[in-house]
Amino acid sequence: MSEPIIGIENLVFRWSAGVDPCLDIASFEVQAGERIFLHGPSGSGKSTLLGLFGGVLVPERGRLNLLGVELTKLSSAGRDRFRADHVGFIFQQFNLIPYLSVIDNVLLPCRFSAIRHARVQEGGRTPRSEAERLLSHLDLAAALHDRTATQLSVGQQQRVAAARALIGQPELVIADEPTSSLDAERQIAFLDLLSRECVEAGSALVFVSHDRRLAAGFSREIDLPSINRCAAEGAPV
Amino acid sequence: MRHLLFLATRSAWNRRLTLGLTLVSVALSVTLLLGVARVRQEARDSFAQSVSGTDLVVGARTSPVQLMLYAVFRIGEATNNIRWQSYQALASHPEVAWTIPLSLGDSHHGFPVLGTSSAYFEHFRYGSSQGLALAAGKPFADVFDAVLGSEVSEHLGYHLGDHITLTHGMGGEGLAEHADKPFTVVGILAPTGTPVDRTVHISLEAMEAIHLDWQSGAPIPGFSIPAEYVRKFDLTPKEITAMLVGLKSRAAVFKMQRYINDYAPEALLGVLPGVALDQLWEVVGIAERTLLAVSAMVVVVGLTGLTAVILASLGERRRELAILRSVGAKPSDVFLLLTAEGLCVTVLGALIGVILLTLLTALLAPFAQSHFGLVIQPEWISVEEFMLLLSVVGVGLCASLVPGYRAYKLSLADGLTPRL
Numbered sequence A: 001m002s003e004p005i006i007g008i009e010n011l012v013f014r015w016s017a018g019v020d021p022c023l024d025i026a027s028f029e030v031q032a033g034e035r036i037f038l039h040g041p042s043g044s045g046k047s048t049l050l051g052l053f054g055g056v057l058v059p060e061r062g063r064l065n066l067l068g069v070e071l072t073k074l075s076s077a078g079r080d081r082f083r084a085d086h087v088g089f090i091f092q093q094f095n096l097i098p099y100l101s102v103i104d105n106v107l108l109p110c111r112f113s114a115i116r117h118a119r120v121q122e123g124g125r126t127p128r129s130e131a132e133r134l135l136s137h138l139d140l141a142a143a144l145h146d147r148t149a150t151q152l153s154v155g156q157q158q159r160v161a162a163a164r165a166l167i168g169q170p171e172l173v174i175a176d177e178p179t180s181s182l183d184a185e186r187q188i189a190f191l192d193l194l195s196r197e198c199v200e201a202g203s204a205l206v207f208v209s210h211d212r213r214l215a216a217g218f219s220r221e222i223d224l225p226s227i228n229r230c231a232a233e234g235a236p237v
Numbered sequence B: 001m002r003h004l005l006f007l008a009t010r011s012a013w014n015r016r017l018t019l020g021l022t023l024v025s026v027a028l029s030v031t032l033l034l035g036v037a038r039v040r041q042e043a044r045d046s047f048a049q050s051v052s053g054t055d056l057v058v059g060a061r062t063s064p065v066q067l068m069l070y071a072v073f074r075i076g077e078a079t080n081n082i083r084w085q086s087y088q089a090l091a092s093h094p095e096v097a098w099t100i101p102l103s104l105g106d107s108h109h110g111f112p113v114l115g116t117s118s119a120y121f122e123h124f125r126y127g128s129s130q131g132l133a134l135a136a137g138k139p140f141a142d143v144f145d146a147v148l149g150s151e152v153s154e155h156l157g158y159h160l161g162d163h164i165t166l167t168h169g170m171g172g173e174g175l176a177e178h179a180d181k182p183f184t185v186v187g188i189l190a191p192t193g194t195p196v197d198r199t200v201h202i203s204l205e206a207m208e209a210i211h212l213d214w215q216s217g218a219p220i221p222g223f224s225i226p227a228e229y230v231r232k233f234d235l236t237p238k239e240i241t242a243m244l245v246g247l248k249s250r251a252a253v254f255k256m257q258r259y260i261n262d263y264a265p266e267a268l269l270g271v272l273p274g275v276a277l278d279q280l281w282e283v284v285g286i287a288e289r290t291l292l293a294v295s296a297m298v299v300v301v302g303l304t305g306l307t308a309v310i311l312a313s314l315g316e317r318r319r320e321l322a323i324l325r326s327v328g329a330k331p332s333d334v335f336l337l338l339t340a341e342g343l344c345v346t347v348l349g350a351l352i353g354v355i356l357l358t359l360l361t362a363l364l365a366p367f368a369q370s371h372f373g374l375v376i377q378p379e380w381i382s383v384e385e386f387m388l389l390l391s392v393v394g395v396g397l398c399a400s401l402v403p404g405y406r407a408y409k410l411s412l413a414d415g416l417t418p419r420l
Helices: A046-054 A076-086 A102-112 A114-122 A127-137 A154-166 A184-201 B002-014 B016-048 B064-071 B084-091 B119-123 B150-156 B204-210 B227-232 B250-261 B273-326 B331-372 B383-414
Strands: A006-013 A023-030 A035-039 A061-066 A087-090 A172-176 A204-209 A220-223 B056-060 B096-102 B111-116 B134-137 B145-148 B183-189 B200-203 B242-247 B268-271
Touching: A006 A046, A023 A046, A035 A184, A046 A087, A046 A172, A046 A204, A076 A087, A076 A114, A076 B331, A087 A154, A102 A114, A102 A127, A102 A154, A102 B002, A114 A127, A127 A154, A127 A184, A154 A172, A154 A184, A172 A184, A184 A204, B002 B016, B002 B273, B002 B331, B016 B273, B016 B331, B016 B383, B056 B064, B056 B250, B056 B273, B064 B242, B064 B268, B064 B273, B084 B096, B084 B242, B096 B111, B096 B119, B111 B150, B111 B204, B145 B150, B150 B183, B200 B204, B242 B250, B250 B268, B268 B273, B273 B331, B273 B383, B331 B383
Parallel strands: A035 A204, A035 A220, A087 A172, A172 A204, B111 B200, B145 B183
Antiparallel strands: A006 A023, A006 A061, B056 B242, B056 B268, B096 B242, B134 B183, B145 B200
């Protein structure tokens, strides 16, 4: 793939007209298969940036290009579909739908995206067997697969979220502080598993954290405050 | 759409206790609404069918509603009677097929006494042209025979062969009794669900006989005619209260009505029972409409509760909605998810309401028939009830749009990271 996974040029975002912009990025690129550590303390505009990547927010101006598609040119439903098809998300905590089983949580992207469903089948598996494969790879015993999400420990829940982000091999996986609720030892273990699975799925990984100690092992580290020209003003979140 | 349905059902199941209780309240309110609508319909039908097959009700000139009130419902008293000659003149009119004379004024333990002729048992029709049927005994033949309506016999515990005395006037206790001339119960009518059930029927001759020794509403002092001698007198009535007229051809009804209203020897009034019953229903129907309005309010309360429950759940579901957004749900999906939940509870509640009502009516139908003569049709729902159900679902949809829209706005504002 010659197109970058993410391409940003002169992007400006503000929450509403009249307030100061909270993101102003001259250039930001992520290549296919790259694993980026995006360092951002709170207030550096990190959640906003993730919202832009996910297509739930739209920049005021500038280019926001994912997989060669200019997100600003898509309709909001088009951006939702694009996110379902090409991006996997892992959040800080409470990643799972509490009333669904572990397996059903992992299968969610396949329900919303025909493309990811099709990719699983191209791999010669049913969505369920692929979900089970991913869960096993992430060290979740088969006995846990049919449990309700809330019966799992926080660490287990984060691994289920990782399996969900990875199913159907999206081109981009975005992890927003996924380890902050884990203890140090589990943080490293989780990171290793996530990196390994991203490599196997061929997904680029953007890992967002305020904790620089986790940066080791990534192909590149980017400091959000240093590329965001309005971070100094301390815009909220 | 299928994945949304899957999520909606799972999510609802997860909150089955609160949603279940809300469902129960919606279902009960629908049962109440439909129940009231059905009883209202039955009451209206049975009211409209208090008399049928009769082309004209004739009495002294008064208001049509008042004439119906005393002639058909035995409520209130006639201010004027009609002369026997007038009755005979109308009865022998070439257009007239049959007549039933009605003579009112006495009572028995608060139940009205009706003096009439054997034509009553032959020609009186109620409901959809049902004739009177005797549950026991036979029509009156002798002067002091009485035939009881079903409610009279049931309420007072009378059987065939029992002796009863009539009270002069329509009041309760304390009025003069016709104690010297007791009647024998010779027949008991089957329930009709009409005022017939509350009536004691005697012959016109009997009505005349018990008043032989009366004048101006009181026994003539020192003058008494023993029961065994009354047959020696001419018992032809001088006056009756009203009469029911059946015509040979219904087409003549307006002509006949005009003839009666223009009748020269006496000021008479002829009314078409259907028209007068409708007028009367406009008056007594207020209670029934009020009841329907109240039960409609109960449904609105139920649906408001539903909206409140779903709205309240939204707070703890913001995270869930953000997760759904992250895996690709559109804000419109979120809107559908929440709206569908409310709509499903409403539709389900309406269905359960219908089932409950059907069970209840099936359970109560024998009771209603034996006690009130109300024949409750074993139908599922009438067109009117279906329209009511549709409006319930319509209101439910509107109520569900509220949490749907709120969730839509929230998910637009929250994006992938809810501000909790």
